[in-house]
Amino acid sequence: MPDRTHGEKRMEELARKGIHGRVLAFYDRCIRDMSAGADLAILDLGAGSGHVSLWLAAQDCVGSVVAYDKALKYMRELPKHPKIEKRSQGSNTALPFGSDEFDVVICRYVFHHFEQKAESLREVRRVLKPGGLLLLSDAVLPDHSKSVLNPLLHVREQNIGGYLTYHETLRALEDAGLCPVLWRPYTYSYESFAKYLEAVDDEFTDTAQDVGRLVAPVLKAKLRRAWAALDARVRTEMRVESGDRGIKGFSYDMFDVACRAVPVTGSD
Numbered sequence: 001m002p003d004r005t006h007g008e009k010r011m012e013e014l015a016r017k018g019i020h021g022r023v024l025a026f027y028d029r030c031i032r033d034m035s036a037g038a039d040l041a042i043l044d045l046g047a048g049s050g051h052v053s054l055w056l057a058a059q060d061c062v063g064s065v066v067a068y069d070k071a072l073k074y075m076r077e078l079p080k081h082p083k084i085e086k087r088s089q090g091s092n093t094a095l096p097f098g099s100d101e102f103d104v105v106i107c108r109y110v111f112h113h114f115e116q117k118a119e120s121l122r123e124v125r126r127v128l129k130p131g132g133l134l135l136l137s138d139a140v141l142p143d144h145s146k147s148v149l150n151p152l153l154h155v156r157e158q159n160i161g162g163y164l165t166y167h168e169t170l171r172a173l174e175d176a177g178l179c180p181v182l183w184r185p186y187t188y189s190y191e192s193f194a195k196y197l198e199a200v201d202d203e204f205t206d207t208a209q210d211v212g213r214l215v216a217p218v219l220k221a222k223l224r225r226a227w228a229a230l231d232a233r234v235r236t237e238m239r240v241e242s243g244d245r246g247i248k249g250f251s252y253d254m255f256d257v258a259c260r261a262v263p264v265t266g267s268d
């Protein structure tokens with residue numbers, strides 16, 4: 001198997017830190033509230049290694065899971081399961097599914113990848129049955145930190161749309177006809193800045209080794225310099241911890257939200 005991707009490694013790390021368990025407990029509460037014994041049809045949007053798909057497939061109230069990613073190769077670690085179908089054609093703004101097909105759409109740690117967030121959420125709303133649930137988990141950044149850090153994300157990772165603020169997230173959901181009904185905030189800490197920078201190496205797993213060896217150190221040095229020069233407001237908002245040898249770590253806010261699919265009323 002080729003080297004593991006950043007997403008594959010990160011999801012394993014979240015599982016080790018116990019973050020997975022708490023997110024799944026939130027999802028469990030939401031799907032049990034709505035199932036009433038029904039065999040739920042669920043879309044795991046951006047399924048990756050399939051930690052969520054496999055957990056869903058083990059639940060008795062779940063009838064079927066479609067694990068969707070931008071290419072099949074990103075789901076290579078997800079083993080075959082009778083309840084799980086892997087799909088990858090189409091894009092997140094034109095999903096290969098009919099309208100009103102799913103009781104639940106789960107989108108865990110994928111939203112920041114989407115470039116066209118409004119279109120993506122409208123597409124989620126289209127494939128959800130009326131009254132269905134979107135369970136979304138991701139990070140939010142305060143406005144100033146967002147404007148400083150989103151450009152740096154593009155240095156660290158390709159295929160990143162960027163993070164939204166708390167209010168932008170709520171607004172995007174409401175505008176798409178996805179009404180937030182339950183919100184669980186929590187914090188994620190990068191205890192090691194070196195670990196944060198490792199994502200740069202992971203970007204070169206599919207590239208010739210020489211290219212990675214040459215380019216990754218340059219990009220990491222650029223990120224180290226940019227983080228060392230962050231203004232006081234970002235340092236406070238991101239709870240940046242510094243030591244003798246530069247930045248030690250930082251933290252940011254995350255959320256799990258359950259949204260009910262409602263008719264779109266338009267916004268002002």
Ligand SMILES: C[S@@+](CC[C@H](N)C(=O)[O-])C[C@H]1O[C@@H](n2cnc3c(N)ncnc32)[C@H](O)[C@@H]1O
Nearest residue numbers: 007011046047048069070074092108109110113
């Ligand atoms: C951090 S991983 C999360 C995987 C999984 N949702 C989980 O929580 O274990 C992000 C995943 O989103 C996928 N992804 C990124 N952009 C995507 C897009 N436009 N459409 C579908 N999947 C996408 C990536 O390939 C990767 O598998």
